[in-house]
Amino acid sequence: MTVVNTFHGRPDDRGHFGLYGGRYVAETLMPLIYEVEKAYDEARADPAFAEEFARYLKHYVGRPSPIYFAERLTERYGGARVYFKRDELNHTGAHKINNTLGQILLARRMGKTRIIAETGAGQHGVATATVCALFGMQCVVYMGATDIARQSPNVFRMKLLGAEVRPVTAGTQTLKDAMNEALRDWVSNVHDTYYLIGTVAGPHPYPAMVRDFQSVIGQEVREQIVDLAGRLPDVLVACIGGGSNALGLFHPFLDDIAIRMIGVEAAGRGIATGEHCASLTAGKPGVLHGNRTYLLQTRDGQIRDGHSIAAGLDYPGVGPEHAWLRDSGRVEYVSVTDDEAMEAFQLCSRVEGIIPALEPAHALAHVGHVAGRLSQDDIIVMNMCGRGDKDVFTAAAHLGIEL
Amino acid sequence: MSSDNRIVRRFTALAKERRGGLVTFITAGDPDLGTSMAILRGLPKAGADLIEIGMPFSDPMADGPAVQASSLRALKAGQTLKRTIGMVAALRSSDNETPIILMGYYNPIYVFGVKAFVAEARKAGVDGLIIVDLPPEECTELLAPARAAGIDLIFLVAPTTDDRRLPAVLSHARGFLYYVSITGVTGTASPAIGDVGDAVSRLRHHTKLPIAVGFGIRSPDQAAAVASLADACVVGSALVSRIADHLDDQGQPRPGLTRSVLAFVGELSRSVRAAGRTAPA
Known part of the structure; x- marks a missing residue:
């Protein structure tokens, strides 16, 4: 780093x-x-x-959004304690x-x-x-x-x-x-x-x-998790399209070096297929839409369209601060496929009674990968940045169900 | 830097002829490499005093529908930055006098590698660069290598560029100034001639560089009116639209495309030449 x-x-x-x-x-x-x-x-x-x-924020959006201990998922993963920052409960259903x-x-x-x-x-x-x-x-x-x-x-x-x-x-x-x-x-x-x-x-x-406007997410988490769990978290996880919900969660914690942060990009049908939106994982630096950042692009510098089952992650670029945090090593960036996200989407619905948006379902899929490897004393906070009502048609289609 | 490059020589000659110049824009490789090259070769003889060649980009955010479509046609036909530079080199075998300016967006150049791009562009005979999304604030990494190679970085001045900001733009400008005559994208609204005159006089107080005016100039009459007030007028979308008008349902060029585009350039040129010039202050 x-x-x-x-x-x-x-x-x-x-x-x-x-x-x-x-x-x-x-x-x-x-x-x-x-x-x-x-x-x-x-x-x-x-x-x-x-x-x-x-x-x-308080009277119209409904902030602070709650923080919630996802007990049944925690049991299921068999490792770290998993908390959700419930930004899906905001007015309009997302961060x-x-x-x-x-x-x-x-x-x-x-x-x-x-x-x-x-x-x-x-x-x-x-x-x-x-x-x-x-x-x-x-x-x-x-x-x-x-x-x-x-x-x-x-x-x-x-x-x-x-x-x-x-x-x-x-x-x-x-x-x-x-x-x-x-x-x-x-x-x-x-x-x-x-x-x-x-x-x-x-x-x-x-x-x-x-980032500043979204940082209210992380600022609330700092207070809420201490109230609820007695201390700051060990791991923060959020999905990344452009990256605003992730930076909102991460930014107030960036200087708490002991806290591990993981941004989860969309691997779509798999990085190897080229049909994904993982610009930090598989893109190259370039200039688009007013900033230099990692982009999905051809060898000739033309922008490529991505693919993700989560429309909110479907962007060929990413915020420039993420590009910098990636290069500096402060934040880890990983990717999760459509199928993995769909599994997490269904699991969360059944086990917690929360239908997540397909975007944070990516973050949750990765929580599933890491929680079991951590101890039961460890705390993970994941940003549940949107609710899944908007995704029921997409999810049904993916599962081959006609509505 | 160089007091004796093609751009300086051309504007000096235009001043002697007491007329404004005609700058033509086409997108490299539109609708295909062969047709585009044929048009390019014909431009000087048809009356283009300076030539702008668009480097196609997938996301041309400052361009209107006509240039967007031409960019996509070129990319679909397989145009690359290397091919675009190759077109300049090919033109130079028959024309070593007409200034050639490459115009486009920064990403393809950045990905190509700034140093390699500048070296190849220079070798091919490129005289200037207009990079739409590279304002003075971000131009350093291209400016230094371009200057060292004797290639002018040409900057845009817009109606929104106020007197506080203008010196920052001018401090880097070489070759000529490109005045964007409207607040809008290319090829949409046309400027009011009175506004263009006012803007050009204002700019002349701040710079001795020649001033070309573009965006929204579509007809021979508009071209003549603008060229007579400034040092040159730029016509792009109207030419590119001519190309689009001569494509069949499959996007293939119909016979007569090149001839029609060059005939239009001829009309523009005759009109610009006939208008002469309102002598600048």
Whole structure:
């Protein structure tokens, strides 16, 4: 592991996490991302902003989310004690709303009236449409035409919430193309529009800002686990698409060097098949969507589309801070296949009465791999970052069941 | 750096002719290598004063539908960065005077290896680079090797680039400045000529570099109006759309594609030449 004094304090003032991060956007957008950065710096220093954010998190989102000792799974795995951070119990059913709430409060401070967002599975789109409804803002969500076809319940939810869902037919018609299209919208609507990015990626200051808003997860865990188990955990586990729920859990613990952290990527049909979304495991550094990070790409530097049964993990990149944490060795990154995630999805439903989203089912599958090898005194905290209602059709199809 | 490169020589000649120049953009390998090469070879004679060649990328986030589609066509036909550089080398066997600028996104260059790319580009006869997602803040790792090779890094200035930010952009700029005439992506809205005039005068207060204006210039009349105000106008999406118009249902070029594209360049060029130039302050 690289010897550093602290894993906090990054990015540097140019938005770099070591080699990664930065501001790789067209000139038209540069003044806009500086404007966001300045507004965020001011908001961060303003106690009134923190107070407003905390108030909405408590009364609207329902925070703090509980921490829960998964006793029957613990017995089954026969090793470490397994705890879930229950972020699936948030309003809208996932961690995504922590970030959309923080950013919409910022957009309001900036006097913006129109919000744009990209979405893959639709979870970030729903969380964005929700806060736009809450504050009466115009909301446009870009979504790949392929994703619209396979995530129709979320498309309808966004429309109910008053958002306009714009199908993206460019490129491969998935999340990366939705992000390209959102950037094109922003270039074309520079005055009134705020781009509400859904994960710890994009140009500086987004990776750091989204991490900060999601860090409420780890901050709560620090207090809750001490109350419940008497001490800090030994292992933290979270799934990684762009990586926002994982960084939210990990970040407040990065300098607790004794705590092991594991990020779980989607191995899809298996790393060897090439049909996966494991950019940290099997990708190479490159530049996309405003930052340098690990990417799924061809030898000629063209971006490849990934595959995962979990639409929320289906992104060819990953947040730049994860890229840096990988290289520095602070966080371990592993991958779990569709089939393993589906097994964990069913096991958790039957044994704990919690239907997890397919994304944290990946994290749980890996918890199953490590818990048995640890002692009964060890504590694992896994972020249950989303609930599985949205996935029942996908899961049924995978199991060959017609609904 | 070099006071005597093709870009400087071309803009000096244009100034002597008292006219603005025509910069044409096509995507390398669109719709296939052979057709693209035929178009490229014909451009100087058809009236292109400078040539921009797009390096296709899977995720061209600053481009509108026309250039996006051309990029995908080229990639589907097997275009690679190496082939694009090869096209420049091939053109240089018949034309050693027309400045050639490669335009695109950073990732393919980064993955190719910056040093190797610059070395091969120089050998092939590339004069300038426009890397859309590499603002001055992130350009260092490409700037130094490019300068050492005598290749100009050309920067974009947008309507959102205010006077506070402009010096940072200009401090790195070489060759010419590329003014993005609209807040938008390529090939969509067209600029108001009055706004272009104001923007060019503002930029002239800050730089002696020639100024090319692009994004949304589609017709010979627009080209002439813009070229007469600035030092050059850039036409891209309109040319690329001509290519798309001459493809059959299978995406194969129909007879007459190359001739039609070059005929359009001829129209643009005649219009630009006839307009002459409103002498800059």
